[in-house]
Amino acid sequence: MLRHATTYRVIYGDTDQMGVVYYANYLRFFEMGRSALFRHLGLSYREIEARGYVLPVSEASCRYLAPAHYDDVLRIETSLDTSVRAGMKFDYAIRREPDGLILASGQTRHAFMTPEGRVVRPPGFLREWIERLLETP
């Protein structure tokens, strides 16, 4: 249930001279995915920041399975791993539309921090929000 998909169309600026999407840009796609997931679940990342928390990435990884090309419509599937409690962990799959071929998969881990950079425990409002979502049938 804590998953969501959004789409993005590859532009020239995403590609490199190999004729495929440059590998660093998949981490941008991951951000699009988790941002869309937050919005879908009713709590935008902008709001989390407004409440005094930032969620910097502590780890990111990506496996590149097949190249994405210019003008491809990518389907960015994001899910929140609710088993992780200390911070947040997201899993991603990037698929090509319309055939669904999987192009890449990856993960990011995030810590809860104050804007000044101090690591803090997961804020109560976020824990409650996740628990409420998990209970929704």
Place this chain on the structure above:
Amino acid sequence: MLRHATTYRVIYGDTDQMGVVYYANYLRFFEMGRSALFRHLGLSYREIEARGYVLPVSEASCRYLAPAHYDDVLRIETSLDTSVRAGMKFDYAIRREPDGLILASGQTRHAFMTPEGRVVRPPGFLREWIERLLETP
């Protein structure tokens, strides 16, 4: 005298599938150029910010004369147009090393602002700094 040059080597991530540097990245090179100019003149942009001013770009333009390729060493020549008083204006030329072929030329204009986004007059310390540089034989 208020000019300076710095170099940058093109990476894969700067190119696009046409096999040349993507056009938006020249504006990154321009930033490298003016940042190096500030440092060369003894007043880093970081210090200007520390004194409570930001210099957002109000206009940018670029003419693309010949393409830059992967692994090219670019020479970014930046000069400060000291005839402009209301804000700051920089002129740029991007040349390929070692033959000096000009690849692009451009300009950026900047306003003086507070971090909150209010346009302000050029700060005295910056005016004095420029005048001192201009007087230096």
Place this chain on the structure above:
Amino acid sequence: MLRHATTYRVIYGDTDQMGVVYYANYLRFFEMGRSALFRHLGLSYREIEARGYVLPVSEASCRYLAPAHYDDVLRIETSLDTSVRAGMKFDYAIRREPDGLILASGQTRHAFMTPEGRVVRPPGFLREWIERLLETP
């Protein structure tokens, strides 16, 4: 008639430490705009390339009127200036949704080239395509 609008939501990766969209990224938005215009008019840029032509940017300019922020939905309005015959020229306006505030305006000029980098005259199929669109009531 030869105009079109598309939207894009700003991600963290588009912003800089001033808390606004980094100036070079507007040129990415311009590309999204003209790419969407081509598709809307029934001739994707991908097809133009497939027919053996590329359209590298020869000039780009942008005026930054008000900053775009994280999570803003941008409306990218693109129009093709059909008075330009030698190459192609596009005009852009970036507006913030939903209030329509104009954030930036700009232009790009493009030459017709072979993939090998030789400048050529506008291909007949493209001229005919534009004329047909202009005649459509």
Place this chain on the structure above:
Amino acid sequence: MLRHATTYRVIYGDTDQMGVVYYANYLRFFEMGRSALFRHLGLSYREIEARGYVLPVSEASCRYLAPAHYDDVLRIETSLDTSVRAGMKFDYAIRREPDGLILASGQTRHAFMTPEGRVVRPPGFLREWIERLLETP
């Protein structure tokens, strides 16, 4: 011995509104690092391509330990893991100059491919080149 370090100064365009370098950009730094390593070892990536091979990334990962800031000079340390035979694997450490604080570490794995996208065995010239380097006292 198969290691090398290069430096890069962070620009505004690398940062995001959290005031630190955006996480995807570390993968650009990794590319700068391995590209500098290749050149240092006497075989530029450009040459490998000229001989008909590309080395697309099959896996990338990064651990973010401390944030990099605007104007920081980063030291990108890259080493080639010569125990990996099927493709190539690089390890990276990003340190802040001049204090050497480690900001990030990561890895990339690469496959050998033809420009058409067919996976091939490591080319002889590259195996020999690595063996020669390993034997050099």
